[in-house]
Amino acid sequence: DGGITQSPKYLFRKEGQNVTLSCEQNLNHDAMYWYRQDPGQGLRLIYYSQIVNDFQKGDIAEGYSVSREKKESFPLTVTSAQKNPTAFYLCASSPTPGSSYNEQFFGPGTRLTVL
Amino acid sequence: GDSVTQMEGPVTLSEEAFLTINCTYTATGYPSLFWYVQYPGEGLQLLLKATKADDKGSNKGFEATYRKETTSFHLEKGSVQVSDSAVYFCALSDWGGSEKLVFGKGMKLTVNP
Numbered sequence: 001d002g003g004i005t006q007s008p009k010y011l012f013r014k015e016g017q018n019v020t021l022s023c024e025q026n027l028n029h030d031a032m033y034w035y036r037q038d039p040g041q042g043l044r045l046i047y048y049s050q051i052v053n054d055f056q057k058g059d060i061a062e063g064y065s066v067s068r069e070k071k072e073s074f075p076l077t078v079t080s081a082q083k084n085p086t087a088f089y090l091c092a093s094s095p096t097p098g099s100s101y102n103e104q105f106f107g108p109g110t111r112l113t114v115l
Numbered sequence: 116g117d118s119v120t121q122m123e124g125p126v127t128l129s130e131e132a133f134l135t136i137n138c139t140y141t142a143t144g145y146p147s148l149f150w151y152v153q154y155p156g157e158g159l160q161l162l163l164k165a166t167k168a169d170d171k172g173s174n175k176g177f178e179a180t181y182r183k184e185t186t187s188f189h190l191e192k193g194s195v196q197v198s199d200s201a202v203y204f205c206a207l208s209d210w211g212g213s214e215k216l217v218f219g220k221g222m223k224l225t226v227n228p
Binding site: 004006033040041042043045048058090092102103104105106107108109 | 123149151157158159160161164204208215216218220221
């Protein structure tokens with residue numbers, strides 16, 4: 001079955017540590033996205049990538065980094081510079097960048113907790 | 116910039132009640148509009164969408180009509196079920212802007228038997 005997988009489902013981090021969240025898709029989609037979800041705040045865009053080896057900052061990129069070395073993979077690193085990283089992180093993909101008709105397909109999410 | 120405003124809730128209904136979730140938007144271009152649903156502990160799933168004025172999206176008994184004159188995309192269902200308990204997000208993607216989705220804050224719905 002085609003879809004988006006995120007791992008791990010739950011992740012615990014000590015303060016000062018970097019952690020990397022995995023996102024893989026086998027939908028052959030060009031564009032991929034990372035969102036952060038906090039209670040009562042909806043979803044906020046962290047980074048997005050329209051094509052391999054290219055990505056852009058979203059609305060809340062500070063303290064995060066990404067890479068897009070392969071079309072199917074878009075890992076997110078939460079660095080120690082992110083002051084309040086505890087949240088639910090969602091990865092998404094869409095078929096064709098630059099079209100507003102695109103729906104985005106979401107993975108099941110990773111819940112990150114800083115201890 | 117683009118924005119979406121929706122009812123935030125939480126809302127609790129009895130089974131078979133009528134549901135309306137209001138959603139209005141502000142956009143610089145000509146947006147496509149979406150409703151997503153998130154069941155507990157899961158990611159978001161597309162519920163329905165509309166890409167031009169007066170289009171009606173529908174799925175699983177839910178409907179929403181793209182109203183350009185009132186910049187609205189209200190979600191309705193005539194008879195909710197316990198299985199509809201979830202968080203509902205209204206979102207837009209602006210044709211004149213980028214392909215990014217702009218989300219409302221979400222509304223949690225609980226349906227009791």
